[in-house]
Amino acid sequence: MSLARKFATVGGATLGSRLLGFGRETLMAAALGTGPMADAFYAAFRFPNLFRRLFAEGAFNAAFVPLFAKEIEANGIDGAKRFSEEVLGVLFTVLLVITIAMELAMPLIVSTIIAPGFVNDPEKFDVTVKLAIVMFPYLMCMSLTAMLSGMLNSLHHYFAAAIAPVFLNLTLIAALAYGLWTGADPLMTAWYLSWGVLVAGILQMAVLYAGVRHAGMRFGLRRPRYTPNVKRLLVLAFPAAITGGITQINQLIGQMIASTKDGAIAVLQYADRVYQLPLGVVGIAVGVVLLPELSRALRGGAVKEAANLQNRSLEFVLFLTLPAAGAIWVISDEIVRVLYERGAFSPATTATVASTLAIYGLGLPAFVMIKALNPGFFAREDTKTPMRFTGISVAFNCLLAVSLFPIYGERGIATAEAASGWLTTVLLFVTLVRRGHWEWEPALFSRVLRLVSATVVMAVSLHYASGYLADWLTPQARLLTQLTALMLLIGMAMIVYFALAFAIGGADASMLRRNLKRKPRPETAQEEADTSVLPPPQM
Template sequence: MGLVRKFATVGGATLGSRVFGFARETLMAAALGTGPMADVFYAAFRFPNLFRRLFAEGAFNAAFVPLFAKEIEANGVEGAKRFSEEVFGVLFTVLMILTIGMELAMPLLVSWIIAPGFADDPEKLSITVRLAAVMFPYLMSMSLTAMMSGMLNSLHHFFAAAVAPIFLNVVMIGALFYALYSGAEPALTAWYLSWSVLAAGVLQLAVVYGGVRHAGISIGLRFPRFTPNVKRLLVLAIPAAVTGGITQINQIIGQAIASGKEGAIAALQYADRIYQLPLGVVGVAVGVVLLPELARALKAGYAKEAASIQNRSIEFVLFLTLPAAAALWVLSDEIIRVLYERGAFTEQNTAVVASILAIYGLGLPGFVLIKALQPGFYAREDTRTPMRFTGVSVVINSALAISLFPFIAERGIATAEAAAGWVNTCLLFTTLLRRGDLVWEWALAKRAARLVVASAVMAGVLVYLSERWSGWLQPETQLLTQVAALGALITVAMVVYFGLAFAIGGADLGMIRRNLQRGTRSSARSSESLSSDGEQ
């Protein structure tokens, strides 16, 4: 399967998850708006989500995948299975201890870290503690899910791991439907949602476990032992855990600051959900596929092939995220109005959330490029350098958020996150270039400049059309008409951008064909290497 086809497989499954996520957030906006219960739920949910990114997805995608790939090449499937069981035993034990400790300390964690701004409202604080206590065990399910997803990605079984997140949105949508149907109060709705998160975590774990069994590996629970392989994993995973959760680290800082203003946390969450669509579809696809591809190529000695894969990933990111960033900047008001403005979500809420979304749009290419650049370090078992850059970006984010929040409120937090993301991207890119792990291509630079031009022209067309069609996008208009008008704007934008990008040389069919063939050759070489190792 070619590199771009693998991106499409993961991206397609992620797109399905994001579509369900939109449906979930639309129902959430109608049920809770940006009121106090929305703030409470999102504050409580952010905490297990933070740990999931720090200790599950980031750490295991960065540390586990290269070591698992090395075990497959060195000792075959049996060696990889033994390594997986060793890791599973240690991980399960650590997660159990962590969960118990966090549950006991939850009141202090909420007061000092999750939402210090709630300290003056005892009822709000109490509900947040209870909801966070219900949802925190979700971390345990998702950490084990992340490990098995890493196994599946290394074995080139991408779909099960990519489709699993859909179940979180499906279960939460079910809870929201039930709450709306039964006329539940906001506090009871938040309670239903908390239990649905926990149930979804168990379901996601079952899905990826079934995928691992289907791939031919059965994992048994071993007594936890710190073997050399496990120790090596921990050495790599600790800095990777910090690095992989950069967005969540910055968001938890922003949430702590935003908790001082009612409605701010929910407003940031609603905007975040929109920009997570291109970030998830492109960024997650690139991150999931690129790391095992680079690890396999480097382990097999194909350094030139690895550099080419890295550049093609950057090209793929720019091709799709530059127009998405321009569209989010220009159409932020229209997108938020059509998707959210109904029920408890007012015109004033639309103005606030749209301004946040526009700023997130400017940071989008940087956020996604991080996903394409970090694997260049992780595949070489260097997790410390990205961690240092993460530290720099967190300092920048904190300083800007604290400085800007008193003046421009939620927009200050979004500005801080976007700026921190771009600083991290520049540090990663220049370091890879300096080390010679990333090869500068003038052809790629010229294509990127032409893609910027195509995106700017597309943005101009959208500004003109959105003004002409504004009457069809107002809340007084029927929802179907609003959706059709927004869909027409997006369709025109795609035609203008892709047509111009190909016309002026920002992209060409030959380039795409070469990328597909290059990805196929890389996979073939990795398979040949694996076969020859097995014969030895």
């Protein structure tokens, strides 16, 4: 199967989940707006979500997948099963201890990490603590789910892992719909949502476990033992966890700062949800697929194939992400108005969320490129270098956010996150090139410049087109009319961008048909098998 089809498999499933996420956020905006209960729920949910990205998705995509793939290559399915049972025994025990400790310390955590600005509002603080206590076991479910996802991805079963997040959105939509149907107040709706998060975590874990069994892997829970395999996993996982959660770390910092202003946390969440659509569909799909593919190529000594995988993946993500960033920058007001402006979500809130979203759009290409660049380190079992860059980025984000928030509010936090994302991208790319782990292609640079040009033309066209459809996009227009106008704008932008990108050579059919195939060129395959060696891990 070509990389393009694998990207499409993961990206398509992620797209379905993200679209449901929009439905969820639309109901959330109508039910809670940017009121105190919205702030409380989003603040409480951010904490287990952060740990999920740190200790689940980030750590296992970076550390577990290469080691699991190596076990399959060296010892077959039986070796991989034994390794999985060793990891599961330790992981389950550690997660259980962390969950109990965090539940007991939740008031302290909320007052110092999650939302220190809530301390002056006893009611909001108390609700946030209780909601966080209900939702924190979600971390345990999702960490085990991440391990199962890593196993499935290594076994080339991508769809089940990608579709699992749909259950979170379906469960939360059901909770919101029930709350709106029964006329529940914001506090009761927040409780419905919190229990929905926990139920969704259990459902996702059950679906992935069934998927692993269907893939032929049957394993059980062993007594935790500190084996050499587990030790190697932990050595790789800790820095990978920090690296994989860079976006969430920066968002948590932004949340801590934003908690001093009423409604700011909800504003950031609503803007985050929009730009997460292209980030999830493109960035996460590429990151999930590229790591096992790159690990396998390097393990087999196919260095040229690995270089081709990296270049084609970066080309692919920019081909799809640059126009998304341009569109978000130009029509952020229209997007937010159509998606959210109803019920408790006012026109003034639309203006604030839209300006924040536009800035996030400028950082979108960087956030996606990080997903494509990190596997270049992780596949070589080097997780410390990206962690160092993450530390630099977080410090930079803190400095900017603290400096800009008093002046620009939520826009200052978005600016800090976008700038730190670009800083991380530059550090990762330059280091890969300097180490010889990225074969620089002048043709790639030329195509990227042409894609940027096509994006600029598209953005200008979109600006003028949105003016012609302004009457269809006013708050007074019916929702169906607004949706039609927004779809027309997006459709026009896609036609302009793709037509121009292909016309000026920024993209061509061979890029999509031939270059994204994993199979190396016949004339180089034997040469690589004879001469290539795997570079040593960079510690």
